[in-house]
Amino acid sequence: MSYLIISASLNPNSRSCLLAKTALSNLKALGHSADWIDLVDEDIPLCDGDSVYEDERVVRIRERITKADGILLAVPVYNFYASAAAKNLLEVAGSAWKEKVVGFLCAAGGKASYMGPVSLANSLMLDFRCWIVPRFVYAIGSDFEGEAIVNSGISDRILKLVTEWVRLVEALNKGENED
Numbered sequence: 095m096s097y098l099i100i101s102a103s104l105n106p107n108s109r110s111c112l113l114a115k116t117a118l119s120n121l122k123a124l125g126h127s128a129d130w131i132d133l134v135d136e137d138i139p140l141c142d143g144d145s146v147y148e149d150e151r152v153v154r155i156r157e158r159i160t161k162a163d164g165i166l167l168a169v170p171v172y173n174f175y176a177s178a179a180a181k182n183l184l185e186v187a188g189s190a191w192k193e194k195v196v197g198f199l200c201a202a203g204g205k206a207s208y209m210g211p212v213s214l215a216n217s218l219m220l221d222f223r224c225w226i227v228p229r230f231v232y233a234i235g236s237d238f239e240g241e242a243i244v245n246s247g248i249s250d251r252i253l254k255l256v257t258e259w260v261r262l263v264e265a266l267n268k269g270e271n272e273d
């Protein structure tokens with residue numbers, strides 16, 4: 095199976111990136127490897143619906159998304175939604191997202207925006223027939239201290255999400271990736 099973890103925050107001190115890194119460690123502990131994309135390093139242009147699709151940074155990231163069977167998307171919550179940078183990744187990569195198993199890890203300031211990533215999940219389901227893992231990780235400011243996740247409940251949820259995600263990726267791709 096081909097796993098991809100994307101940290102979609104553009105903040106170099108991102109908390110959702112810490113969630114994504116923890117998910118990657120959990121995945122490795124379960125005996126799997128993953129491709130890793132941090133949007134801080136990618137400089138992806140905004141979608142113009144036109145020439146952006148030929149941009150080599152977009153072509154490259156689209157190829158990496160296409161290769162994945164399952165994708166974990168770590169997103170910041172901005173203005174009660176997933177951030178614009180996360181949404182832009184759907185806009186520029188489009189059908190590369192087709193039929194992936196997608197799980198969400200979200201960092202927010204407070205509890206009130208817990209439905210924030212749902213519009214992105216809807217688009218993935220309805221535009222691209224993705225399978226959304228029905229177990230989100232949603233962490234708020236007080237769950238972190240510096241570079242550490244200090245709420246063990248969040249750490250537990252990350253492990254549960256990763257375990258469930260792997261189970262779904264394997265179940266849905268059974269046979270297709272076998273010789």
Ligand SMILES: Cc1cc2nc3c(=O)[nH]c(=O)nc-3n(C[C@H](O)[C@H](O)[C@H](O)COP(=O)(O)O)c2cc1C
Nearest residue numbers: 103105108109110170171172173174202203204207
């Ligand atoms: C422009 C902006 C808008 C935000 N809007 C919300 C919001 O609607 N709800 C919320 O709970 N937190 C909001 N926050 C707080 C962020 O979700 C929080 O800082 C989170 O850690 C961002 O993720 P990151 O650290 O991975 O970049 C906002 C932050 C910024 C910069």
